[in-house]
Amino acid sequence: MRYLDLSSTVDASAEWEANPVEHTILSPAEGAEHMAAQLRENWGIDFDPAVLPMGEMLSLDTLTLTTHTGTHVDAPSHYGWKTSAGTPRHIDELPLEWFHGPGVVLDLTWAPTGTVNADDLRGQFDVIGYQPRPGDIVLLRTGADALVGSPKYFTDFTGLDGSATNLLLDLGIRVIGTDAFSLDAPFAHMIAQYAETGDRGVLWPAHFAGREREYCQIERLANLGALPAATGFAVSCFPVKISGAGAGWTRAVAMLE
Template sequence: MRIIDLSSPIDASGWEPNTVTHEIMSAVEGARHMADRMRQNWGVDVDPSVLPGGELLTLDTLTLTSHTGTHVDAPSHYGTATYGQARHIDEMPLDWFLRPAMVVDLTRVPVGTVGADELRAEFDRIGHTPEPMDIVLLHTGADRLVGTPKYFTDFVGLDGPATNLLLDLGVRVIGTDAFSLDAPFEHMIKKYDDTGDQAALWPAHIAGRAREYCQIERLANLGALPRPTGFTVACFPVKIAGAGAGWARAVAFLDDPGDAG
């Protein structure tokens, strides 16, 4: 079995609209930290020098949003649902996130939106239409810009009809290697200014107010998939109680030994 990593990193050194901080406590500092805690909490004095090498363990402390790096958006992220109570990420069924998958090549589409007709044309080209509960991955090529400001402005998203087409087919998890499943902010605002149509504003996300589904945003490496179908994706979100999203390590499993190359 071949496993392909489809995840982008959480990296404090890259550019993010919401700053990521990553503080690392060294093993030596960890020993001192343990000694301080033992003294403060239990009144026990432990000399860090008694530990092998005077070290204990490292510790990472991060400050970031749940939408940093590859993550799964929960229905509660989209706003007030019309179908009932929208579930948080810790409430979603696990079997949504281990499913047969397909990848749709949108790398030739310019910055902006993709419509339902373009998705249908790609299904015809591939010779496969998503089946209920399949995971659909959108390969836009935007992951090449990860860590730069352009990653948040130069990408392709779904319009409302395209999102609803996938939901009509029974898809409940839609993924993209772009920053958002919707078009870039400036593109949506311009379309709204030109038309006055509120449907131009975050249509992919707002579709989740009427029907329950999840998005995987900020995927990567979709170009490494050797074929558009015939693989399984796992993208289990971290179980954050009451959260609208959770980080995920998304991977694809290919069973054909010939894929190992």
């Protein structure tokens, strides 16, 4: 079995990030001093950190970030709390079996900034000679991960329109992934389209489809171009179990024989 990392890195030093990450590190030496201080303040115990090997205890990382930073899974509750399908579930309430299954990657690197539609996806099914089935995890390779670290990562990518999203849901797909910032078109693109047409359907159609039928998105994937074929691999993308959250980080991995 060969493992291929499909996840982007959470990096506090990244120059461009929608919601900046704060990452502070308590070094092992500082950890020893911290432990000694805690013992003294809370239990009245005097402890000399110098007795520890090299005078060090353990490091500690503290991060401030959103659940939508890095590669993450959006839960139904992220799409809205008022739905026609009842009360939407949070990330900690979803079935584990959704997040491990056969993978299917669709090449959308040819598509311009904006969205693709259902006919575009059907064309890709024909190209790979396969139509996704219930239980499959569908991954959209847009090529946007090549723009990570630049402003264009948030403005230049392809998403799904309502017809494309509903086509995948009609096929029984519960998890749709993308290497772009969002499964919808870029924010500015949608707003400009709405201003021109007055059509509310162009505003976050992929996300809002989740108000009608439960499904999850994996956003900010990476390395989809390294997959050797469109099918024939498994995907594992279990989200972190955060109580009551609308999303959870995941270390998405492809497993190839």
